[in-house]
Amino acid sequence: MRGAALLSLGLLAWSALADEREGTLDPNAVANVVGQHRAEVTGCFQRVVNGTRAGQVVLEWKITLGGTPVGVRTRASTMESPELENCLTALVTQWRFPSPKGGPVHVSYPFSFSSVDP
Numbered sequence: 001m002r003g004a005a006l007l008s009l010g011l012l013a014w015s016a017l018a019d020e021r022e023g024t025l026d027p028n029a030v031a032n033v034v035g036q037h038r039a040e041v042t043g044c045f046q047r048v049v050n051g052t053r054a055g056q057v058v059l060e061w062k063i064t065l066g067g068t069p070v071g072v073r074t075r076a077s078t079m080e081s082p083e084l085e086n087c088l089t090a091l092v093t094q095w096r097f098p099s100p101k102g103g104p105v106h107v108s109y110p111f112s113f114s115s116v117d118p
Contacts, residue, residue: 023103044087
């Protein structure tokens with residue numbers, strides 16, 4: 001029997017590239033958007049790894065002035081599942097974030113997964 005998935009949404013960090021003006025965006029605003037899509041993220045985990053592994057995928061991306069995520073990619077992963085990483089990347093690419101003030105921001109966000117037996 002497949003266990004229930006447990007998803008932990010982590011703290012985030014960001015920085016601006018040297019050739020861009022540094023923007024600002026409240027970390028809670030980013031966390032809220034990620035939290036609104038928690039069911040989709042859990043769906044990727046359950047579909048791809050059947051909810052049977054524990055680990056973390058850290059994604060990073062840039063949020064443009066329009067709130068669009070670009071350059072979404074895997075920064076690190078302990079899940080050993082490129083398919084899960086691709087699923088998560090595709091999700092984040094579709095999300096919309098509040099507009100940063102003063103320039104784009106770079107986000108690094110950990111998604112932690114574990115399996116919980118029923």
